[in-house]
Amino acid sequence: MKTAMDRNTETKQRTVQLCSVRAGAGLYGIDTRAIREVLGNSVPQQVPLAPSHIAGVLTYRGEVLEAISLRTLLGLERRTGTRDRVLVLEDEASERFGLMVDEVGDVVSVAEDAMERNPVTLDALGEAIFDGVFRMKSDLMVRLNTQRVRPMELARSGLPETRASRAGAK
């Protein structure tokens, strides 16, 4: 009986709830514990001279938050015409920021064990912001590290800029 309970708690610890989001063709998973709210029609105010991955600023409960564009971060073109969804993420220190994605899908429960490591061919930015990969029924879901996509963290690492300059060189 005791062992059964142990096993029960063990499996509980090992499953994680991920909210699936899309950016371009890719499917990404975000830990639901980090999500504060999913905003519908929120268009961030653009900020001239800001780094390109910062899509702008938006107000949330009287606070002004930066909105990171997942598309730009991943090196994809900005979409025009359609409205993006904004997730408000929150870290342990209650610092909030927005993450703009194309679409927000279902919440899926996955076993942490099932996560596979990032492929070795991934570039430095991918290595930093992806935790690993889950094989879903039809495609792959990449788990985003919400800590690493915080605006301050991105600014500190300088990774988006190196990618942007590389893209520019091409």
Place this chain on the structure above:
Amino acid sequence: MEDLTKEFVAESREGLERMELCLTELEQRHGDSNLIGEIFRVVHTIKGTTGFLGFGRLQTLAHAGESLLAALRDGRIAVSGELISGLLELRDGLQTILEIIETRGSEGERHDDDDRELIAWMKELEGGGRPNWGSRPATSQHGGDGHPASNRSGESSFGAQNDSQRNISTGDFDRTLRIEVEALDRMMNLVGDLVLTRNRMLQCQPGDGSYAEQVRRLNTVTAELRQSVMQARMQPVGHLFAKFPRMVRDLALQCGRKVRIEFEGQETALDKSLLEAVRDPLTHAVRNAVDHGIEPEDERVRAGKRAEGMVRLKAYSQNGWVVIEVTDDGAGISAERVLAKAVERGLVKAEAAETITEAEAQQLIFAPGFSTAKEVTSISGRGVGMDVVRTNVEQAGGRVEVESRAGLGTTLRLRVPLTLAIVPALVVECAGESFALPQASLVELVHVPATEAESAVERIGTTELYRLRDRLLPLVRLARVLELEDDAGSSTHISGSRCGVPTAADRCARGFYIVVLEPEGRRFGLMLDGLRPPEEIVVKPLPASLREIGIYAGTTVLGNGSLAMILDAAAIGDLAGLRAAAEGQLATAAGAMAADGQTTTAGAEAIAMENAMVIYEPSIRDSGDIAKRMAVPLSAVERIATVPLREVEDVDGRAMLQYDGDVIPLEDDGGVLGELRAARSTSATVLICTTRERRRVGVVVRRVVDVCPGELLLENTALCTSPLARVKERITAVHRDFAMRQQCAASGRRRVLEGVA
């Protein structure tokens, strides 16, 4: 950290601040038993509470201090310089431990050893014997008398912080704010009212007549709530002054001078955030006054002054500003020395130096990289100085002025706004985006109509210039600074093909606005596409990662619900590569260019502007062909505002206006309001003026015609009912209430002129 501990730290800190003040006062008034009692109570309370909370180290130290103070209270030992120094060290020791407790939640691993020396020292003091200085490391380097305070700025034996850091770090503790229960109750009542008003508004049916009334009510409640929250944030500047007696004492000992510090107007209230903002500049100013201002004792005696120098801190409110003055009775700023230094540092050309006036020379101390200290001391003289003071104060929306008389002393005046949280701002448009520009940074607003747009901008190389009253003004295109358009003028807006984004060509076709800014003494014009009505904006801090851009001072939500970035005038200047030096060259160029027409030199122009007049038409009904014109001295005009007619209220037959939290009576001799109402206009133009008695009065005008230099004609008052002025070679009647204003013009005031076209 536990709440109890938090409270204890906050309380003890207040106590220690009080203790420091009492100690410096005790040095002046040796026998004051009240002061001794107060100090005793502080240490006693710390000892008592700390035992209860279980901070052993703090208790041991406080206990040692308490027994020393008990001896003092009972008259067993007398007050002496050494004793005061010892007690100040005790205070620092206690504070150091408190800081460790606050950051780590415990006293840390450091052992009693650290305090043993201090405790032993206090024992010796208590014994009444001359303490054995040898036991204290690294003393008697400066003072010669082995005064322990004389090595303060070096490595203090307590805590790892040095003196300057300690002084600044005191700000970290101010995370709590004491507020009267009554004030809190008032706020709660207002919030209750706010909720009620909201409920009633929710129940309002469309087309309901009471809706307008509810909106008005909401307006009042919001204004009152804002007022009371602001009031709660206000703190007396005395809080800020409290640390200076100790600092001046230590500095004076270090420099080997005698300096007395005086205070005035400690009760003047200032917003908490601003109090923080002026803390460093003020510390710097006081430091400067002691180190540079006050002369050595023998020099003072030779000059026939008291041996003891004096530094006075004075605070008072004036026209919505709080002024803090730091006055010393020292040698004053020597214009020659400043000039010589400026030439040596390459800040001023040798030829130019000959023509500079004394007042102008004194302003040079604010130039970056300027310091007149003969040698670098640990206190000052590292070349960073007054420019930092100025930058800090300007960042807080304030200004700095210096006034000095050789041999008599110097007064440094810091002028700061009452509050930072809500500021009046201009909403400007650029490449289809809105930005807010705080009005404090504004000097003037110029509209260039479409007909002149083509020819108005002149060029020297790639630099664009505008001829403003025959003076050349360097222009900066906001769109270019923000990289919203490239040099060719075509839009590079990030969202790409947005419609209606004006290009440079469009701008010429429609006319444009120039906002004249003067941050850090660098005057330039900012070119904009459009203007929206000014708003009072609530400043919200910038998200951390956007702070690095540097050009924004914050963000705000505009009246239409959209977000706008707040522009920082100084940063725009930096980004556009403006230098103050360039201004001087431009002035000369302007003189040369003006020579083809009028022979006004830039200097004469500046003097004429001091006497500038705002010319307006007081009534709609024209008497004859030419509309009647009147004038008000520009110095009396605070703002030319466009006021919605519905905001003009009728009280006992007098028109009143609520403006900036003030109730302003409106003068409407020409019956403009009635005419406007009859014509179903929505807004009126009002000159907000300040009378000699510093009252605000609004003058309703039909339209503002021009702003130009004028000359008051004083001698003919007997012949005419209203005073006259000669403006543009025409005699114009001057508004009677403001005719004398020019003599007492507040030169520090900034004016905003809206709609002067």
